[in-house]
Structure formats: structure tokens, C-alpha cells
Amino acid sequence: MSAIERPPKFADIEGAAERLRGMAVRTPLLESEALNQRAGVRVLLKAECLQRTGTFKFRGAYNAISQVEASAVVAYSSGNHAQGVAAAAKLLNKRATIVMPADAPAIKIENTRAYGAEVRLYDRQRESREEIGAEIAARTGAALIRPYDDPRIIAGQGTAGLELAEQVRELGTAPDLALVPCGGGGLIAGCALALIEAFPGIAIYAVEPAGLDDTRRSLEAGHRQVNAPEATSICDALLVPTPGELTFAINRRLLAGSLTVSDDEVRGAIAFAFRQLKLVLEPGGAVALAAVLSRKLSWSGRTAAVVLSGANVDPVLFAAAITGCSA
Amino acid sequence: MSAIERPPKFADIEGAAERLRGMAVRTPLLESEALNQRAGVRVLLKAECLQRTGTFKFRGAYNAISQVEASAVVAYSSGNHAQGVAAAAKLLNKRATIVMPADAPAIKIENTRAYGAEVRLYDRQRESREEIGAEIAARTGAALIRPYDDPRIIAGQGTAGLELAEQVRELGTAPDLALVPCGGGGLIAGCALALIEAFPGIAIYAVEPAGLDDTRRSLEAGHRQVNAPEATSICDALLVPTPGELTFAINRRLLAGSLTVSDDEVRGAIAFAFRQLKLVLEPGGAVALAAVLSRKLSWSGRTAAVVLSGANVDPVLFAAAITGCSA
Numbered sequence: 001m002s003a004i005e006r007p008p009k010f011a012d013i014e015g016a017a018e019r020l021r022g023m024a025v026r027t028p029l030l031e032s033e034a035l036n037q038r039a040g041v042r043v044l045l046k047a048e049c050l051q052r053t054g055t056f057k058f059r060g061a062y063n064a065i066s067q068v069e070a071s072a073v074v075a076y077s078s079g080n081h082a083q084g085v086a087a088a089a090k091l092l093n094k095r096a097t098i099v100m101p102a103d104a105p106a107i108k109i110e111n112t113r114a115y116g117a118e119v120r121l122y123d124r125q126r127e128s129r130e131e132i133g134a135e136i137a138a139r140t141g142a143a144l145i146r147p148y149d150d151p152r153i154i155a156g157q158g159t160a161g162l163e164l165a166e167q168v169r170e171l172g173t174a175p176d177l178a179l180v181p182c183g184g185g186g187l188i189a190g191c192a193l194a195l196i197e198a199f200p201g202i203a204i205y206a207v208e209p210a211g212l213d214d215t216r217r218s219l220e221a222g223h224r225q226v227n228a229p230e231a232t233s234i235c236d237a238l239l240v241p242t243p244g245e246l247t248f249a250i251n252r253r254l255l256a257g258s259l260t261v262s263d264d265e266v267r268g269a270i271a272f273a274f275r276q277l278k279l280v281l282e283p284g285g286a287v288a289l290a291a292v293l294s295r296k297l298s299w300s301g302r303t304a305a306v307v308l309s310g311a312n313v314d315p316v317l318f319a320a321a322i323t324g325c326s327a
Numbered sequence: 328m329s330a331i332e333r334p335p336k337f338a339d340i341e342g343a344a345e346r347l348r349g350m351a352v353r354t355p356l357l358e359s360e361a362l363n364q365r366a367g368v369r370v371l372l373k374a375e376c377l378q379r380t381g382t383f384k385f386r387g388a389y390n391a392i393s394q395v396e397a398s399a400v401v402a403y404s405s406g407n408h409a410q411g412v413a414a415a416a417k418l419l420n421k422r423a424t425i426v427m428p429a430d431a432p433a434i435k436i437e438n439t440r441a442y443g444a445e446v447r448l449y450d451r452q453r454e455s456r457e458e459i460g461a462e463i464a465a466r467t468g469a470a471l472i473r474p475y476d477d478p479r480i481i482a483g484q485g486t487a488g489l490e491l492a493e494q495v496r497e498l499g500t501a502p503d504l505a506l507v508p509c510g511g512g513g514l515i516a517g518c519a520l521a522l523i524e525a526f527p528g529i530a531i532y533a534v535e536p537a538g539l540d541d542t543r544r545s546l547e548a549g550h551r552q553v554n555a556p557e558a559t560s561i562c563d564a565l566l567v568p569t570p571g572e573l574t575f576a577i578n579r580r581l582l583a584g585s586l587t588v589s590d591d592e593v594r595g596a597i598a599f600a601f602r603q604l605k606l607v608l609e610p611g612g613a614v615a616l617a618a619v620l621s622r623k624l625s626w627s628g629r630t631a632a633v634v635l636s637g638a639n640v641d642p643v644l645f646a647a648a649i650t651g652c653s654a
Contacts, residue, residue, distance in 0.1 A: 025357075025358075028355040028377075030352075030377060031352075033379075049605050050355075050357060050604075050605055050606075052360075054605055107602070271642075274607055274642070274645075275434070275642075277377075278376050278377055278381055278606065278607040278638035279377075279605065279606065279607065280601055280605040280606065280607060311605035315598075315601070315602075315649040315650045315651075316650055318601075318646075318649065319645075319646035319647075319649060319650050320646075322642040322645065322646060323642045323643055323646050
């Protein structure tokens with residue numbers, strides 16, 4: 001096993017935090033009385049929706065690319081990893097090519113191009129993004145930056161959890177629970193490493209879209225399960241076929257379980273965040289909030305940390321969610 | 328002149344900050360590369376849209392009501408001061424009656440009631456909110472909490488400027504300019520006192536809706552001017568007939584001038600904040616951002632502090648602004 005194939009450790013998150021100092025936003029920890037009342041627990045919100053590029057993905061991308069020797073990078077992504085890689089590559093003076101599904105939200109494709117990356121569109125049903133990415137890497141010498149199954153990515157995402165732990169301590173409290181959105185599992189794996197180091201007794205739950213609950217089923221089975229190919233959700237940022245190998249090695253060990261939320265519950269969470277929190281959230285970024293609002297657990301604790309992970313949302317979908325119309 | 332009729336001094340803002348400790352949110356100072364590029368200056372955003380009740384108004388209301396001896400308070404407001412007073416009164420265990428225009432956004436009336444206040448609606452064209460407020464105060468013994476012409480209110484709002492100064496210093500920089508939304512002038516008067524104490528050379532500009540530029544004309548004339556009674560704007564939070572007496576006494580001395588923005592420029596700023604900043608803004612809360620985006624000044628400086636002052640926006644208006652449709 002090479003270093004890149006081993007799961008990261010807590011020290012790798014501390015190293016990532018050093019690399020990201022002054023580059024990533026130390027996103028605020030927010031609280032809302034209206035939310036506390038609705039949830040029945042004290043909820044502390046880590047607003048990664050205010051991160052550079054609109055999601056936590058910048059953290060992992062910057063941490064990985066800052067350790068790459070090649071002068072170019074390539075990545076495949078439904079959109080948020082694309083923007084993170086494009087923005088990080090630009091800051092680190094490397095060329096970036098991003099392989100994106102042709103049906104990704106227009107705003108994500110536009111933003112990726114705006115960061116100076118070259119975009120290669122592909123057909124989600126007929127082409128393999130992994131194959132396209134590997135082909136570009138082999139042909140051009142660009143380093144492949146995977147979206148989650150890379151210890152540098154996981155460690156970078158974990159810096160969100162490291163900050164969260166610091167910020168919760170600054171409030172003089174400790175969370176009993178943490179709820180984190182989960183697609184490939186990089187964010188929650190990194191956050192779990194950081195949070196358990198700070199709060200050994202914490203119960204950490206993944207939150208997934210209904211029908212795309214590969215992590216929930218994988219945790220129950222003890223090995224990785226696959227989603228039905230036709231499964232879909234408005235949570236475009238969380239559409240993955242199966243948990244990552246490295247991420248699941250961590251998540252299997254550290255997570256208490258996984259909760260699922262429906263698209264309607266996600267729309268409700270987007271509307272709540274608009275009305276009460278004054279934050280813009282994308283569907284995938286709102287799943288953990290949706291789980292809290294829908295009281296998916298009989299909370300055994302008193303304080304829950306919730307990660308709001310992204311905000312790159314289509315305006316028409318958002319407008320429909322906040323006005324209560326269907327998009 | 329009684330104490331309540333004198334403009335506050337810097338020490339009053341420090342006193343307000345003590346009272347507000349742990350009660351008001353220390354709202355984050357945010358920065359966006361996309362905004363810096365559009366504006367042509369470095370822009371530091373004070374996100375008071377994330378304040379308790381969705382606007383800075385909570386600061387002044389809490390500071391004022393915490394110094395009231397009566398067991399009840401009364402206020403008149405187009406909506407944001409109403410919510411601030413209602414929320415502060417509840418925390419301080421006082422009864423609150425709020426006199427609100429019948430055409431205020433439904434969300435503001437609902438939220439005011441949700442904080443436990445009694446709401447007395449009035450007709451903006453035919454009734455005087457000042458008379459109704461004074462009558463309730465005389466009849467019930469409730470203390471009248473004015474929206475801006477009160478030194479305790481101005482000092483409370485000034486704590487936003489005090490935090491802004493601290494947060495800018497934490498970044499190791501200093502602003503050359505500050506742009507602050509202006510209706511009655513309480514927020515900008517308080518912020519001006521705080522910012523000039525910290526940065527004596529700073530140029531502070533009010534930003535007003537076009538057609539409701541009473542502060543701009545008052546600054547030019549040297550005494551208070553009145554808006555045309557029929558003048559209107561989507562910036563419902565900034566609809567006042569004339570600058571406050573106390574606020575103008577401060578603003579006349581400390582402001583560099585006032586800029587105006589059109590309703591379309593405000594809609595553009597709301598859409599920009601949605602897309603790039605991931606923040607919800609209401610029209611009145613977006614005017615200073617609109618002035619920066621529209622480059623209303625030939626910036627002589629390099630760093631501008633901009634206050635985003637509120638986020639209690641009608642969902643239909645917001646949806647129209649972000650999708651580019653007319654509401």
C-alpha cells in the first residue's frame with residue numbers, strides 16, 4: 001500500500017490545516033433559536049456553504065494539489081469538486097482539466113470555467129468519468145485528483161471538522177451528536193477523525209438522500225454496497241455509485257449510522273435556511289439540516305453539530321423551494 | 328436637553344457592547360474574490376443579515392430596552408425594528424406592543440407575532456404611527472422605543488461598527504471607505520462613531536434608495552430635508568420621511584456623503600449575494616452592496632467595509648430577483 005492508498009490519520013488533518021491557513025475561509029459556527037425549538041436540541045451549524053467556491057470541496061482540493069509535483073491536474077466531478085479543484089489549481093498556478101457530466105447544473109459548469117479550468121463534458125449514462133480522467137492523466141501527465149478516495153482529500157475536508165471542534169470549544173460546550181452530509185464519504189470521514197479526537201464520546205451520523213443510501217446499507221452489511229443505477233435525487237452533489245474505499249474504511253470504524261431524507265424534506269430544509277438562517281443552501285448541502293428538522297433520531301443528546309456543506313444551487317430550483325412551488 | 332435627547336458618544340457604544348455580550352451574534356466578516364474583482368477594491372462584508380432576528384435592529388433594541396424600567400414597551404416600525412424590539416423584550420421579560428403598517432411584508436408581521444409581541448396594524452397613508460405609539464405609551468405606561476432617534480438605539484447599532492473595526496484589525500488591515508445602508512440613519516450614525524474612533528481617516532458613505540435620498544440632500548443642504556410623500560422603493564426597511572434629529576447631528580459631522588441606488592441595482596445585488604456570497608439579503612439590506620457592485624464612487628482607497636444590514640425578504644420578491652423575472 002502506497003501512502004496515497006492509506007486512510008489519513010488525525011495528524012494529516014493538522015497538516016492540512018497548516019497548508020490551508022489563510023487560503024480557506026474559517027467558516028462561522030451559527031446558531032438559531034427557531035432551529036433549536038424545531039429540532040428539540042441545541043444545534044450548532046458549521047456554515048461551509050460560506051466556504052470559498054461555495055462548498056467544503058475547496059479544502060480537500062487545495063490540500064491535495066499543494067502536494068502535487070506535476071504542473072497540471074485533472075479531476076472528474078458532478079460540480080462541487082470541479083470548482084474546488086479549479087479554484088485551488090489556479091491559486092497554486094497549475095493547469096486544470098475537469099471532466100463533468102453534461103447534465104450538471106449550469107451554474108457549476110460556468111463557475112468551473114470561470115476559475116480558468118478546461119471542462120470536458122461527458123454523458124453520465126454512456127461514458128465512464130473514471131476512464132476519461134485516467135486517459136487524460138496518462139496522455140498529458142496531469143495528476144488525477146479524485147473527489148474523495150484520496151487521503152489528502154479526506155484530510156483537507158477534515159479541517160472543517162477541526163475548526164468545528166475549536167469553535168464548539170470556544171462556546172464552552174461539547175456536541176453529543178454530529179450530522180454530516182454524505183456522498184462518497186470524504187467530508188464525513190475527515191470530520192469524524194477530527195471530531196472523535198476532540199470529543200471521544202460523540203455519535204456521528206451520515207445523512208444521505210433516500211434511495212441513495214449506499215453508506216447506510218454498507219454500514220449495516222459491514223462492506224460496501226452499491227446504489228441502483230437508476231436511483232436519483234435533487235441532491236446532485238451526493239450522487240455516487242458506492243462509498244469510497246478509503247472513506248468507508250474510516251466511516252465503518254467511526255460512524256454511529258446513517259440517516260436518510262426525502263427530496264421534499266430537503267426542499268423544506270432549503271426553505272427553512274432561507275427564512276430563518278438567511279443562508280443559501282443547495283440540496284446536497286441541506287441534507288443534515290433536513291434530518292434535524294425532520295427529527296430523524298430520538299435525540300439522546302442535548303447538542304448537535306450539523307454541517308451545512310454547500311450552496312451552489314440552481315436559481316429556479318431554489319426559487320421553487322422557497323415559494324413552495326414545484327420546480 | 329435630557330440624556331435621552333443627546334447624541335451618544337463612543338463610550339456609549341462600548342457600554343452597549345457590554346450589554347449585548349452573549350446576546351447579539353458576533354456576525355462574521357466575509358470576503359469574496361468575485362466581489363473584489365467586480366468592485367475593483369477589496370471589499371470586507373459585515374454580515375449583519377446573520378444577526379438575531381435577521382437584521383442589526385436587535386442590537387439597538389436590546390441596548391435600549393435593557394435600560395428601561397417600565398415592564399412594557401411600545402414601538403412603531405415597518406418591520407425590522409419591530410422584530411428587534413419584540414425579540415429583545417422577550418429576552419428581557421417585558422411586554423411589547425408593535426405598531427406596524429398594514430402593508431408591511433407578511434413575513435415581518437408574522438415574525439413579530441412569533442416573538443410574542445402584540446401587533447397593532449395601521450394605514451400608512453391615513454394614520455400617524457408616531458401618534459398611535461404615543462397614545463399607547465400614555466395609556467399603558469409602556470416605554471416608547473423609537474426606531475432610530477434615541478441615543479441608546481444609535482449606540483446599540485454602533486456595536487456592529489465596533490465589531491467590524493475589531494474584525495478588520497484581526498485581518499491586519501484598515502478600511503479606507505465604509506458603505507452603510509441608511510434609512511433613519513441610526514445604523515450609520517452608530518457605525519460612524521465606532522469606525523472613526525478606530526480609523527480616523529476613513530471616508531464613510533450612506534447608501535439610500537433613489538428617490539428616498541433625504542440624507543444625501545440633507546448633507547448637501549446642511550439641515551434636514553424631507554422625502555416626497557409619494558416616493559417609494561422596494562427597500563421597505565429604508566422608507567422614512569426625513570433623517571432623525573440625533574442621527575443627523577452625528578451624520579452631518581462624520582459622513583463623507585451619501586450614494587443612491589435604483590431598485591434594479593438592488594435586485595442585482597440580491598442576485599449577486601445569492602450566487603456568489605450564498606447569503607440571503609432583503610432590498611434595504613443590499614443597498615450598500617449594490618453601490619459597490621455599481622461602482623458608484625471612483626474609489627480613492629483600496630479597502631471598503633460594506634454592511635449587509637438585513638435579510639427579512641419576501642420569498643416571491645427574492646425568487647424574482649434571483650431568476651431575473653419581475654416580481
